[in-house]
Amino acid sequence: MSMMSRLIRAFEARSNFELDGQTRGGMWGEDYAEYIIDDGQNGCYIRNPIIPHPDPRKRGYFLETDFLVYTRGTLYCVEIKNYRGRVYYPARYRTIYVNRGWFIFKKQVPTAVFDGYDYTKMIQEKPGASPREMPNPIIKTQRYIDDLKRYLYRIEPRLADLPIYPTLGFAEKTDIRAIYNFDAGIMHISQLPAFFEKYSNPTYARSSPPWIQQALHRLPTWDRILTVENEWINGVIIDPALSFKDANGHKYHIPYAQIHSMSLQPGGRFSAYDDMTITYLNGSSQSFRCAGGEIHLSRFGEQQTHKLRSIHRVIIGIANKYG
Secondary structure: HHHHHHHHHHHOOOOOOOHHHOOOOOOHHHHHHHHHHOOOOOOEEEEEEEEEOOOHHHOOOEEEEEEEEEOOOOEEEEEEEEEEEEEEEOEEEEEEEEEEHHHHHHHHEEEEEEEEEOOOOEEOOOOOOOOOEOOHHHHHHHHHHHHHHHHHHHHHHHHOOEEEEEEEOOOOEEEEEOOHHHHHEEHHHHHHHHHHHHOOOOOOOOOOOOOHHHHHOOOOOOOOEEEEEOOOOEEOOOEEEEEEEOOOOEEEEHHHHHHHEEEEEOOOOOOEEEEEEEEEOOOEEEEEEEEEEEEEEEOEEEEEEEEEEHEEEEEEEHHEEEE
């Protein structure tokens, strides 16, 4: 390999993409939640399960939640929020007319009076920022469950018999005293295992049956790329195959439909190749000396090109199910 080619590879070793602060905070919240959920006693779970949008006019779009957890005959659809500050429901008001004045000067004056809370919305209030109104995430999760049930039934009809609870977990730093309702599934992340335990079915074994694990793992998830900056970026790989060339210039095109994951161990800064390991869906693996290649990722409408040199790891979540 020429010195110029080595210089180009050195330049490609840096990722051109990074997450914004809000997205990064959301990922940290999910990482913490996964640590809490993955304690060895909660059956099994899927992170970021996605399903095709049911509206045929939105072909290519997906609906997503953060986790789908199975514990003892029960499924939990978990949405995670890593918010700062205080979260509460907005007050709702109605207008009444009150007589004001005296004698012939009396008139009816419209007056706003408190009329409970609007549970379809939430407001986040944090220091140094204006209050932010948003749709209630628990309602969005319930709508996702309605579509998920239909999708799960097509994968495995027996899943239709399992109840699915909408669950909303907030970071411990979030003040949720105004909205906290454990039995309604609104709590801090650390309380998730207690919620799973309370609403699981004690007649079921603690270990999840193999058929449930197999069915849940047929759900698509995002394709995930771990960059050399140790940031996970998710989206949908739009290539049909992983294309690259080895140190001898031989070109490979391995269909993503066969791949579970790929990892790269970088050589030196000016090395001629990186050590690549591909793990296939059948459990086998294969090693290569990768000298170049790239992955094209669609992320919420944005098209990204990731040089293999700038990647540590790729986990295939959807490209091996619809590829």
